[in-house]
Amino acid sequence: MRLLMTASAGLVLALTALTACTSATDGRGDGGPSATPTSSAASSAPSSHASSRPSSASTSSPTKSPTTTPPPPSRAAQVLASLDEAQRVGQLLMVDCPSTEAASATIEAITGQHVGGVILDGNSSLSVSQTRAVTGALQSHAPSGLGLLISTDQEGGLVRRLRGPGFSDIPSAVAQGQQSPSTLRAQATTWGGQLHAAGVNVDLAPVMDTVPADSPGNPPIGDLDREYGHDPGTVASHGTAVAEGLAAAGVAATIKHFPGLGRVTGNTDTTSGVTDTVTTRHDTYLQPFATAIRAGAPFVMMSTAIYSRLDPNTPAAFSSTIIGTILRGDLGFTGVIISDDLGNAAQVSGYSVGSRAVDFVQAGGDVVLTVNATQAATMTAALLSRANSDPAFKAKVDAAALVVLQEKQRLGLL
Numbered sequence: 001m002r003l004l005m006t007a008s009a010g011l012v013l014a015l016t017a018l019t020a021c022t023s024a025t026d027g028r029g030d031g032g033p034s035a036t037p038t039s040s041a042a043s044s045a046p047s048s049h050a051s052s053r054p055s056s057a058s059t060s061s062p063t064k065s066p067t068t069t070p071p072p073p074s075r076a077a078q079v080l081a082s083l084d085e086a087q088r089v090g091q092l093l094m095v096d097c098p099s100t101e102a103a104s105a106t107i108e109a110i111t112g113q114h115v116g117g118v119i120l121d122g123n124s125s126l127s128v129s130q131t132r133a134v135t136g137a138l139q140s141h142a143p144s145g146l147g148l149l150i151s152t153d154q155e156g157g158l159v160r161r162l163r164g165p166g167f168s169d170i171p172s173a174v175a176q177g178q179q180s181p182s183t184l185r186a187q188a189t190t191w192g193g194q195l196h197a198a199g200v201n202v203d204l205a206p207v208m209d210t211v212p213a214d215s216p217g218n219p220p221i222g223d224l225d226r227e228y229g230h231d232p233g234t235v236a237s238h239g240t241a242v243a244e245g246l247a248a249a250g251v252a253a254t255i256k257h258f259p260g261l262g263r264v265t266g267n268t269d270t271t272s273g274v275t276d277t278v279t280t281r282h283d284t285y286l287q288p289f290a291t292a293i294r295a296g297a298p299f300v301m302m303s304t305a306i307y308s309r310l311d312p313n314t315p316a317a318f319s320s321t322i323i324g325t326i327l328r329g330d331l332g333f334t335g336v337i338i339s340d341d342l343g344n345a346a347q348v349s350g351y352s353v354g355s356r357a358v359d360f361v362q363a364g365g366d367v368v369l370t371v372n373a374t375q376a377a378t379m380t381a382a383l384l385s386r387a388n389s390d391p392a393f394k395a396k397v398d399a400a401a402l403v404v405l406q407e408k409q410r411l412g413l414l
Contacts, residue, residue, distance in 0.1 A: 075414050076405035079146060080398070088401040089383045090114025092361060094149060094338065095373040099124035099161050102137035109376035110141045110148070116404060117149035120161060120200065121371055128166030128198045135199025147413030149367075149404075151202035151254070154195060158224050159205075167194050173207055173238075177228035181241035188245025195251050201411050202252045204301065206242040208288040209262035210235045219267040220257075227262060232284050236291035243297050252411060255292045256301035257340055258327060259316060260285050268304045268340065268347035275306040281326060290331050298335045298407055300327060302365060304347040315347060323364040336366045336407050343370030354382025362393060366400040 073081070080088065094117030097106035109115040118138055124131065135150050142148045152161045157172025168191055170176075176184055195203055211222035213230035221227050228238040243253035259279055266274035279285060289300070302317040310326070311319040317339045327333050342348055342356040351359065357368045357379035368379060387394040408414050 074406070074409065076402060076409045079405050079414055080402050083401070085387055085394070085397070086380070086384055087114045088397055089380050089387065091116035091401045091404045092366065092368055092383065092397065093117060093357075093376055093379060094119055094151065094367050094369045095376050096121045096343070096371040097134075097138065097373065098122050099131070099152065100126055100134065102134055102141075103373065105373040106138065107141050109373050110138070113376045113380040114143075115376050115380070116142075116146070116408075117151065117202075117367060117369075119204070119369060119371065120150065120152040122161065124162055125164045126162075127164045128194055130164065131162060131198040131200075139199070145414060147408060147411075149202050149408065149411075149413070150200050151204050152195070152200050153204045154191065154200075155205040155207060155226060157226070159226060162195070162198065162200075166197070172225035173228045174225040176242070177234055177238050179238075181237045184238055185241040185245040185248075188242040189248045190245075192246040192249025192251040195246075196249050200251065201413070202254060202299065203246050204254045204256065205246075206239040206253060206255060206292075207257070208235055208239045208255045208292060209257060209260045210285050210288060211262040215263070217265060218262060219271075220261045220264065220269070222262070232287040236288040239288050240292045240295050240297075243292050244295060247296070247298075250411070252298045252407065253292075254299035254301050254338065255289055255297045257303035257305075258289055258300050259283075259303065259307060259310070259322060260289075261303050261305060264305050269345050272346045272349055273306075274304075274347055275308055277308050279307050280309050281330070286326075286331070289327075293331050293333050298410070299338055300333055300335065301338050301340055301369075302327075302360075304340050304342070304345055317342065317348075317365065318351075318359040318363050320363045328364060336403055337364065338367040339365055339369050341371050342368055343372035343375050353378045358382050358386050358393075361396055361400060364396070366403050 090113050093115045095106060095109045095115050097103050097118045097120055099120040099122050106118060138150060139148055153159050154162055154170070155173060156170030156176060160170055170191055192203065207221060207226045209221045209227060210232050211218050211227040211230060215222050217223065228235045239255065243255060246253040262285065263278050264274050264276050268274045302323065304315045304317045306315055307322065311321045316322045323337060327337065339360050342360065348356055353375050360368050361383060370379065383397060387397045405414065
């Protein structure tokens with residue numbers, strides 16, 4: 001092709017010597033949006049390359065359109081292409097493991113069902129180095145070059161799984177909300193550094209639920225002092241500060257529980273039929289989530305409560321309206337969407353184990369979280385069966401797997 005173009009250019013030069021014709025550019029000299037720029041100036045130039053050449057060159061030969069080379073696929077895309085469908089499905093699960101040991105059920109889920117994520121559950125008095133031994137053992141069972149997302153609930157106060165030597169005695173969110181955002185961000189960086197040293201790369205925090213000051217009782221959040229304040233502005237500023245501090249330490253934050261559990265009167269872990277009758281599509285109580293998303297929060301955890309003014313018959317984690325229209329659409333979130341517990345939570349007990357995973361991914365979710373590692377085989381089988389029989393669902397699985405792998409690449413796990 002280059003030889004042909006060279007010959008053509010020579011012919012044009014000969015013709016221009018005999019005629020008074022002046023060549024013109026073809027309007028594509030900038031290569032379009034897919035062209036590979038050679039510098040920042042080149043990539044932002046609106047005109048063709050010919051416009052930056054001396055005038056004598058532009059009148060003596062035609063503009064040559066550069067060869068456009070598509071950018072190479074990302075590492076995440078390359079890994080996705082190397083995985084079969086069962087392995088892709090496995091990337092969509094995060095299963096339980098005791099905080100104190102690499103349990104056999106968890107290892108089986110990793111090696112047998114290709115599970116790509118683990119949640120360290122249950123309070124632990126192990127030190128940072130001892131916890132690192134547990135996470136290291138888990139990572140040793142993951143495929144080479146495809147590390148695990150390892151998470152835990154390290155919020156503070158009563159919800160603080162890792163409590164041994166080297167881990168700070170983190171105060172409750174209510175107490176954290178009394179500090180300045182800058183102070184809290186610095187402290188969260190310290191807490192995140194401890195998690196990172198222990199081999200934990202995802203913190204299932206901060207809580208972005210707002211509990212009204214006059215709330216008569218809010219079992220999942222208010223009764224446990226998990227809220228940063230009683231107005232969305234305070235929750236937004238302080239929760240985002242925590243997320244940014246964790247990010248500075250190399251730990252991915254998870255804002256939760258979208259679209260909010262601050263105004264319900266039941267705990268979805270222990271009660272079924274939990275319903276929010278207040279939240280609307282453009283509710284001010286969504287502000288903390290929107291603020292953290294604009295600040296770059298990489299994970300959002302979905303509530304399993306029902307929101308009667310958003311989708312009256314479907315838990316949020318299974319609602320394409322709440323996930324797709326509101327979270328992905330209105331709030332513009334492009335990161336990883338993870339469920340609240342779909343394993344033992346009373347709120348989802350009316351759904352079969354397999355359908356919980358399928359319904360979540362069908363609605364637009366990415367990572368199915370279960371605190372019961374023995375459910376991995378059932379969940380992955382259901383996802384794989386649906387993917388193999390439904391091309392549209394397979395596309396959802398593959399897209400979700402890519403989102404997960406992109407986050408793993410960002411965290412240095414690929």
